[in-house]
Amino acid sequence: MKIESVRAFILKKPLDKPLVTSKAELKERATAIVQIITDDGIEGLGEGVGVPNVIKEIVERNFAPMLIGEDPFDVERLWRKMFQRLYWEPKGAWVCAISAVEMALWDIMGKAMDVPAYKLLGGLYRDKIEAYASDIFWDDVDEMVKKAASFVNQGFRYVKCHIGKGFGQDDVRVRAMRRAIGKDAELMVDINCGYDRPTAIKFAEIFEENEVFWYEEPLPPFDLEGYRLLKDYTDLPIATGENEFTKYGFRDMFLKGVVDYAMPDLGRVGGILEGKKVCALAEAFNVVCSPHVFSTGILLAATLHLMASTPGTELFELDTTGTGIIDELLAEPLEVRDGYVYVPRGPGLGVQLSEKAKKYLV
Secondary structure (H helix, E strand, O other), X not given: OOEEEEEEEEEEEEEEEEXXXXXXXXXXXXXXEEEEEEOOOOEEEXXXXXXXXXXXXXXXXXXXXXXXXXXXXOHHHHHHHHHOOOOOOOOOHHHHHHHHHHHHHHHHHHHHHOOEHHHHOOOOOOOEEEEEEEEEOOOOHHHHHHHHHHHHHOOOOEEEEEOOOOOOOHHHHHHHHHXXXXXXXXXXXXXXXXXXXXXXXXXXXXXXXXOEEEEEOOOOOOOHHHHHHHHHHOOOOEEEOOOOOHHHHHHHHHHHOOOOEEOOEOOOOOOHHHHHHHHHHHHHOOOEEOOEOOOOHHHHHHHHHHHHOOOOEOOEEEEOOOOOOOHHHXXXXXXXXXXXXXXXXXXXXXXXXXXXXXXXEO
């Protein structure tokens, strides 16, 4: 079996209402999808999370020529072949592009062998994973409270909210949501790198008082010393890593002891196998891996296969906004029951480019 074609395309879905974080307003959901087809006619799909048109250009201009004619089962060799082209940019869009290609290779391998991808990643460690409702984006207090209570009523024990607007706003929302969901549910806060060091430390005390489960990305990803200072100050579990790349970036994070929940994003970290390596590295440092996933059904499926086959991972991030291109890319409907997501059993990643998904092509 040989790779016959490699192409990338962009899916884009405009939103009726922006998703607001501390740093930005998302007015559309857009992503880069990679499609690899073999000489046997098997299609593999992967996804890179970043600036879609940049990822598309990198894949088609730089990676496609070096992949044509190669064996899609040679994942490690092909990953290294692509990564060696990253002399000038060992982080960022190039790694996102590698992630998409690598993900598509696992989809091909599973389909070629007629087994789900988790069978090739170590086998089935568990068939269902507890999820957290992601996300309650920044909004009026009443609206955020209503959503938090709704997710708990749907059976989720964990809900996450986006804040990061400062004093008199974040604290008001956290207290209100805590009252609404009670003591039997867990509340996570995601700051999206919106605080400076003094603000992060001051809010840590407020979040401790309100029994926040984890404190996600309070600081920029490059401020590891700031995270170290924050860890020394608070007992709150720190979650971060969605903006980190490859095992090398996570190695530095673990060595500094700045994280309790590592959050590699398979569409950014370097793909499924690189994510698996990060999880193994985290286990050696007694750190839990809870992969970040907030994109389409392709990344969602890839993350499920990783977590299904990998001990030391917890809490699947389930997009509950209704804004993602998810069901349109899944070969079978996602099964969610009582706050748990069940692992798909179809071959490969269990994804397909359906006619419904094609309407988002740009």
